[in-house]
Amino acid sequence: MKRVITYGTFDVLHFGHINLLKRARALGDYLIVGCSSEEFNRIKNKKSYYTYEQRKMILEAVRYVDLVIPEDNWEQKRSDIKKYCADIFVMGDDWKGKFDDLKDICEVVYLPRTPDVSSTQTREHINGKLNGSK
Ligand code: C2G
Numbered sequence: 001m002k003r004v005i006t007y008g009t010f011d012v013l014h015f016g017h018i019n020l021l022k023r024a025r026a027l028g029d030y031l032i033v034g035c036s037s038e039e040f041n042r043i044k045n046k047k048s049y050y051t052y053e054q055r056k057m058i059l060e061a062v063r064y065v066d067l068v069i070p071e072d073n074w075e076q077k078r079s080d081i082k083k084y085c086a087d088i089f090v091m092g093d094d095w096k097g098k099f100d101d102l103k104d105i106c107e108v109v110y111l112p113r114t115p116d117v118s119s120t121q122t123r124e125h126i127n128g129k130l131n132g133s134k
Contacts, residue, residue, distance in 0.1 A: 002028030002087045004087070004090055007036070008036065009041055010033070010035055010059055011046075011049055012050065013059070014119065025065075033065050034070070035070060036071045037052045037072050038052055048119075077089070077099065081106050087106055088108075091109075092112075
């Protein structure tokens with residue numbers, strides 16, 4: 001039983017997120033997702049459209065996701081990996097190298113980001129439509 005863990009805000013879930021979650025899950029048999037809380041979004045200087053509870057509910061509906069836990073700070077990964085017995089830590093490669101310090105307790109995998117899609121872009125496009133711009 002290989003357990004995989006990943007983290008993110010996952011706001012306005014899009015196919016780039018799904019592509020990440022699908023590939024992460026395919027590396028093992030169980031996928032844990034650390035979903036950034038509002039407080040942690042503030043630390044990351046990220047504003048999410050959906051609340052933590054809404055983003056958690058959406059993630060729990062994704063077939064590749066087995067468990068969603070809150071991500072409240074940068075430091076919790078090491079203890080989470082131990083607590084949830086994760087064998088593999090996965091992130092998109094925009095984070096390449098940033099979490100290599102975890103290599104002493106688990107495999108660290110950076111997967112290619114899906115090009116041309118982001119929550120910010122999606123939000124701006126929706127806002128633009130709502131305001132009637134082309
Ligand atoms: N992602 C991707 N392709 C995209 C957009 C995002 O592969 N087009 C990946 C990111 O690389 C990340 C995951 O999807 O692995 C979640 O992305 P975000 O919600 O933007 O998360 P982020 O703000 O990067 O937070 O402690 C880690 C942080 O919480 C990561």
